[in-house]
Amino acid sequence: MGWVEERWITTGASLRYLHQSRQTQTLLLWSVLVVSLGYLLVTLSSLASSQKRDFAILSAVGWRPWHPSLMFIQQVFVYALVGGFVGIGSALLIVRMIGAFPDWPIVFLTLPGILLLALLCTLAPLWMIWRLQPANLLKGGMTLSRSLPSSRRVWLARHLLFISEDTLFTLRTVLRSWGRTSIALGSLFLSACLLILMIDAILVFQQSLQGTLLGTYLLAQTAVPLLAGVIFAILFTFLNVTDLFLLQMRERWQEIGLLQAIGWRPWLVQRRFIREGLLLACMGTIPGVLFARWILMQQHETQHVLPLSWL
């Protein structure tokens, strides 16, 4: 009798978990999608920005305004096509290895979907290319420097917010390409959030189904794809942030050379980059963790599930 009762309880718990995990799975899927879209955007704009100078030269020697844009779209198209084929191919391979059957309509819809997404993501870079002023090329600098904050504002920031001039400099360089920075921040936020939610879900599940055969089976069935998704999202975030820094490095090559030329020691320059990385990581991750914690609090309160002792 006790045995039957226990069985019922565990089955009930797993059903409930399954329901919950279906929700989280959808959430996860969307988050992974958003993070990878962000990655795509950052990559494409860095691609465009690395060719800014070339496009300005071509425009000066007489290419019509849309030709550089066309060239860029073609590039992206080729990348998306190759990437799409490789991705679908490896996905099919994995499905084959697991022994499952692929959902063919979805497989066939994926490639046009990828191409469409890639083209949508070219809009922002195209705008940048379109606004290039070839006349600036003659004047030597292709760096489109935005106007610096006035000395009065710098003074205010330093004295009211107690920010040192050095930190202010770091902050300003991180925010220099604010579009890309905010995407990277968003990815960091989502990844941190997802990681916490997933770990919590798995822990809760493990507690409620400890020891039963069915529980272990269910855990393996659902936790593994969930974890894979989270790892995917984190990987993309990592790439996102790396991309951002590589890009800034390239754009600031001269600045780095100059700083060293006027006598900065190399590690001082490196420290500047590390500091920027840490700043960015904190700005993205801490809100993500706090947000996840808040969600968990809400969840545990309304559903009277287990306490989140681990947080």
Place this chain on the structure above:
Amino acid sequence: MHKQQNSVSEAAQQRAFLQVTNLRKAYALPHGKIDILDDINLQVQQGEFITILGPSGSGKTTLLALLGALDTPDGGEIWLDTTPVHQLKAVAAADFRRRQIGFVFQMFYLLPNLTALENVMSPLLPYRREIDFNLRERANNLLERVGLGHRTGHTPGRLSGGEQQRVAIARALINQPRVILADEPTGNLDPTTGEAVLDILRELQQTGKQTLIMVTHNPQLASGSDQQIHLGKQ
């Protein structure tokens, strides 16, 4: 009265090959507008060699950008033959640059991922269907003439400064422009290399009967030109 009208229409007919009248250009700065070019007038005949001189910041580059339709003036007119250069925008400006103008920049501005030959071909690459000659052949010829026939497959990173500028000269001539605009083309080269590059540029310009307008800081070179334009600091 009658006579005056006559002279006006005559002037219109006898407009110089390149005619600049009352040209103005100002830039908006945080503390107000500043006139860089103020009432510039020029008359240039076909095949002439013109030098532009003046202190740094006097607007030499700005004037060159206006002449090449890279920028639009705030006032005045620029006529190249029958083309109102001052009115050209976007597509029309690009077509004008591709058909009539060859640029040579102080910093070469070659495309780093293309070979010397491809760089020379680059202005016309998307327009191959509109041209009636063999682009590759012409590019090869030009590279021969600037003395780089044996380096056509090299990327700019593997060429010296003087060689890069010679590639840039070949690129400026690929469209057989009527006007060559050069902004301190030897500014980044040592005197001997610079002289050699100038000789090549002058020779090609004279055989092609092109008008050459060059910004320079070299008074000796300027004294050998057909016309000197002195810009003063505003």
